[in-house]
Amino acid sequence: MSTYAKKQGFGATLWDFLTTVDHKKIAILYLIAGGFFFVVGGLEALFIRIQLAVPNNDFVSAGLYNQIMTMHGTTMIFLAAMPLIFAFMNAVMPLQIGARDVAFPFVNALGFWLFFFGGVFLNLSWFLGGAPDAGWTSYASLAVASKGHGVDFYLLGLQISGFGTLIGGINFLVTIINMRAPGMTYMRMPMFTWATFVTSALILFAFPPLTIGLVLMMFDRLFGAKFFEVSMGGNTIIWEHLFWIFGHPEVYILILPAFGIFSETFAIFSRKRLFGYSSMVFALVLIGFLGFMVWAHHMFADGLGPVTNAIFAVATMAIGVPTGIKIFNWLFTMWGGSVKFTTPMLYAVAFIPSFVAGGVTGVMLASAAADYQYHDSYFVVAHFHYVIVGGVVLALLGGTHLYWPKIFGTMLNETLGKITFWLFLIGFHLTFFIQHFLGLWGMPRRVFTYLPGQGFETANMVSSVGAFFMAAGVIVLLINIITTSVKNVRVGNDPWGDGRTLEWALSSPPPFYNYKQLPLVRGLDAYWIEKMEGKKGLTPAEPLGDIHMPNSSFLPFMMSFGLFVAAFGAMYHGEHGTWAFPVLFLGLAITLGSMFLRSVKDDHGFHIHKEDLMDDDEKGVKA
Amino acid sequence: MHVEEKFTHETWPASPEKATLEAKNKFLGFWFFLGGETVLFASLFATYLALKDRVPNTHQALAKDLFELPLTFTATMLLLTSSLTSVYAMYHMKNFAFKKMLLWLGLTVLLGFGFLGLEIYEFNHYVHAFHHTFTSSAFGSAFYTLVGFHGAHVAFGLLWIITLMARNAKRGLNLYNAPKFYVASLYWHFIDVVWVFIFTVVYLMGMVG
Numbered sequence: 001m002s003t004y005a006k007k008q009g010f011g012a013t014l015w016d017f018l019t020t021v022d023h024k025k026i027a028i029l030y031l032i033a034g035g036f037f038f039v040v041g042g043l044e045a046l047f048i049r050i051q052l053a054v055p056n057n058d059f060v061s062a063g064l065y066n067q068i069m070t071m072h073g074t075t076m077i078f079l080a081a082m083p084l085i086f087a088f089m090n091a092v093m094p095l096q097i098g099a100r101d102v103a104f105p106f107v108n109a110l111g112f113w114l115f116f117f118g119g120v121f122l123n124l125s126w127f128l129g130g131a132p133d134a135g136w137t138s139y140a141s142l143a144v145a146s147k148g149h150g151v152d153f154y155l156l157g158l159q160i161s162g163f164g165t166l167i168g169g170i171n172f173l174v175t176i177i178n179m180r181a182p183g184m185t186y187m188r189m190p191m192f193t194w195a196t197f198v199t200s201a202l203i204l205f206a207f208p209p210l211t212i213g214l215v216l217m218m219f220d221r222l223f224g225a226k227f228f229e230v231s232m233g234g235n236t237i238i239w240e241h242l243f244w245i246f247g248h249p250e251v252y253i254l255i256l257p258a259f260g261i262f263s264e265t266f267a268i269f270s271r272k273r274l275f276g277y278s279s280m281v282f283a284l285v286l287i288g289f290l291g292f293m294v295w296a297h298h299m300f301a302d303g304l305g306p307v308t309n310a311i312f313a314v315a316t317m318a319i320g321v322p323t324g325i326k327i328f329n330w331l332f333t334m335w336g337g338s339v340k341f342t343t344p345m346l347y348a349v350a351f352i353p354s355f356v357a358g359g360v361t362g363v364m365l366a367s368a369a370a371d372y373q374y375h376d377s378y379f380v381v382a383h384f385h386y387v388i389v390g391g392v393v394l395a396l397l398g399g400t401h402l403y404w405p406k407i408f409g410t411m412l413n414e415t416l417g418k419i420t421f422w423l424f425l426i427g428f429h430l431t432f433f434i435q436h437f438l439g440l441w442g443m444p445r446r447v448f449t450y451l452p453g454q455g456f457e458t459a460n461m462v463s464s465v466g467a468f469f470m471a472a473g474v475i476v477l478l479i480n481i482i483t484t485s486v487k488n489v490r491v492g493n494d495p496w497g498d499g500r501t502l503e504w505a506l507s508s509p510p511p512f513y514n515y516k517q518l519p520l521v522r523g524l525d526a527y528w529i530e531k532m533e534g535k536k537g538l539t540p541a542e543p544l545g546d547i548h549m550p551n552s553s554f555l556p557f558m559m560s561f562g563l564f565v566a567a568f569g570a571m572y573h574g575e576h577g578t579w580a581f582p583v584l585f586l587g588l589a590i591t592l593g594s595m596f597l598r599s600v601k602d603d604h605g606f607h608i609h610k611e612d613l614m615d616d617d618e619k620g621v622k623a
Numbered sequence: 624m625h626v627e628e629k630f631t632h633e634t635w636p637a638s639p640e641k642a643t644l645e646a647k648n649k650f651l652g653f654w655f656f657l658g659g660e661t662v663l664f665a666s667l668f669a670t671y672l673a674l675k676d677r678v679p680n681t682h683q684a685l686a687k688d689l690f691e692l693p694l695t696f697t698a699t700m701l702l703l704t705s706s707l708t709s710v711y712a713m714y715h716m717k718n719f720a721f722k723k724m725l726l727w728l729g730l731t732v733l734l735g736f737g738f739l740g741l742e743i744y745e746f747n748h749y750v751h752a753f754h755h756t757f758t759s760s761a762f763g764s765a766f767y768t769l770v771g772f773h774g775a776h777v778a779f780g781l782l783w784i785i786t787l788m789a790r791n792a793k794r795g796l797n798l799y800n801a802p803k804f805y806v807a808s809l810y811w812h813f814i815d816v817v818w819v820f821i822f823t824v825v826y827l828m829g830m831v832g
Contacts, residue, residue, distance in 0.1 A: 104648065170656055170659070171652070173652075173655055174648050174655065178651060179644075204662075209666045213666075216764075219757075219764065220764075224757070226760055229761065232761050233678050233760045233761035235674065238669075238670055245666075599783075599786055599787075600786065604799070
């Protein structure tokens with residue numbers, strides 16, 4: 001009999017998820033936490049649109065509006081989009097390269113818990129005196145002077161969750177370089193794996209400048225440093241540079257995995273090899289590289305000088321070229337294919353015109369001279385929502401439908417899925433298309449209200465109605481998730497019937513060790529090759545043998561919890577020194593103590609014995 | 624090769640830091656981590672250069688008033704030597720000479736403490752002789768943050784190496800702890816390289832103007 005029988009009961013399941021180091025379970029944790037924050041950020045968006053629906057509205061006050069607007073941006077970028085992307089990377093990438101887990105399973109769990117506690121800390125600001133109110137970019141000229149502790153919650157919360165993202169990036173890089181199955185050369189890797197690879201490299205080099213920016217501002221606000229205090233020799237532009245040296249690569253960190261999900265979707269449902277695979281890889285790497293060369297286009301109006309602005313304008317426009325390569329390759333993938341319009345495919349097809357619209361306004365904004373007109377208007381708001389919602393969010397929703405069976409073993413309902421899609425797509429264009437014109441007509445961004453008679457009324461009302469369509473779409477998705485989970489109709493290895501890459505050769509969900517025998521990869525779309533030769537499974541690359549697996553651990557939770565506690569101490573040490581300093585040291589002691597335990601206690605993992613694997617096999621035959 | 628296997632001088636592999644998959648992952652992952660650390664320090668250097676000598680009034684000390692070559696040169700020599708001793712330690716690790724490795728690591732730690740002591744003395748000197756503090760000017764904030772971040776890295780490295788030495792003192796080398804010693808020494812070298820840049824950019828360039 002197998003010695004790895006599943007534990008039962010809610011407590012056991014909870015403990016399992018608190019201590020797990022399995023990439024598939026960590027993916028589920030990321031999906032739940034990211035989904036929760038997505039709903040929170042969505043509610044904040046609804047409050048914004050209710051406030052702006054009519055002129056001179058007093059649904060929320062000006063100060064509260066600033067908090068909601070700041071938290072909407074911060075939550076959506078750092079606590080919804082990033083973790084949801086990490087959910088898919090964790091769920092799919094190790095399977096796609098034929099690995100049994102990521103390179104550092106313990107670090108993977110640590111990354112999740114750091115993100116989670118950082119996100120919880122940031123959102124506790126709502127209940128502890130007010131949320132940050134200096135915008136998601138938190139420019140120093142505003143943020144250093146912001147009253148209360150709102151901005152401190154931003155600084156400490158993002159610092160903690162940023163560490164989690166950084167170590168996650170390193171983990172994925174090492175996994176892809178060292179853990180690929182025999183025959184999985186770089187140019188045979190699925191596009192989503194390539195996207196994960198390039199994204200992780202961007203994370204590695206983009207997050208440290210944010211870390212430093214946050215540290216400097218924390219020192220200014222909490223420990224009396226003078227980095228951004230002009231009268232003491234400081235300079236607020238330093239924050240803008242550090243933030244955007246992070247911030248611009250960050251938008252590629254978000255969109256490249258979205259490109260990866262869509263590349264998989266187009267190939268699967270066109271039932272055709274991805275068109276121009278090599279040029280897709282080239283374009284991906286080029287976008288990643290250029291992504292670091294363009295940050296100052298966020299600062300055109302700062303007065304950095306015409307030469308600087310011109311260089312960054314040209315570099316920005318250059319990114320349109322590799323992006324165009326990708327768009328045409330997706331179109332040519334569909335061309336002549338036997339296209340099936342499933343829910344994920346609908347998202348992929350809708351993504352192309354939506355994202356191109358966002359790209360076109362991007363090139364408009366890139367021209368520095370014209371940017372002085374668009375700057376800080378609703379045109380900018382329309383632009384970045386077209387690329388982020390029209391690109392990233394459509395990919396996340398499409399990816400949710402595409403990979404749901406692989407993660408949970410049951411299919412989301414297609415009819416409800418298509419209803420979600422249409423509600424969301426119509427709502428998205430209704431909300432944001434009109435905002436281009438609002439911007440061109442002169443409505444500034446980040447204002448809490450406007451006066452009647454300026455010609456903004458109808459457009460704002462249209463925009464607000466659109467937001468409710470998107471909300472309705474998300475509600476249908478939640479209903480879909482609940483009903484399919486209750487019905488729980490189990491599906492086989494390849495529920496879409498046209499899977500091309502390795503993950504579709506495994507059961508849904510895969511066993512905790514993923515591959516009983518590591519597969520032999522004989523070309524791009526390895527599983528498709530096997531299917532075309534009439535084989536049911538993959539060709540093994542090794543004889544059946546013992547499998548080495550990592551141990552579960554509660555330490556990642558404790559390390560992250562320690563920082564969470566310490567952050568409260570750091571924040572309140574100014575006015576509540578008597579208890580804040582002990583709390584700061586207690587928190588750091590928990591974190592460092594857990595690190596010390598991890599260091600001195602040997603963790604060799606365990607082995608699944610060959611005999612137990614054979615048991616599984618026989619059971620499978622009987623059933 | 625199994626991580627808990629007992630080795631002799633003859634059976635010890637040539638590159639124990641890369642002999643198992645776990646070790647290979649650790650080796651590569653740590654290099655990536657150092658890549659991220661490089662960007663971290665680059666951001667601090669950029670901030671320092673932007674805020675160098677930015678003080679609110681003419682009474683405050685500037686870089687050329689503060690820095691003295693004998694002190695920082697001594698600190699530099701201590702840290703550079705500690706990098707050399709950690710190289711010897713890794714040489715003995717690769718030769719399965721555990722006791723010798725501990726000896727050289729011990730020397731590394733002593734030199735590291737010497738460096739840290741000098742840095743504390745230096746900071747104390749600036750605060751009391753020049754009233755150049757963390758909060759006195761943007762220059763002060765940038766200086767103490769850059770140099771202090773490096774100092775904190777040195778302190779963490781010392782804690783790390785001492786923990787490793789104490790934990791493994793009784794059981795000798797195996798393929799589980801050899802990569803740990805190796806990445807700790809990589810980290811130590813990295814700290815040393817950062818200091819070379821600090822010595823040049825902050826102190827030497829500071830003294831000439």
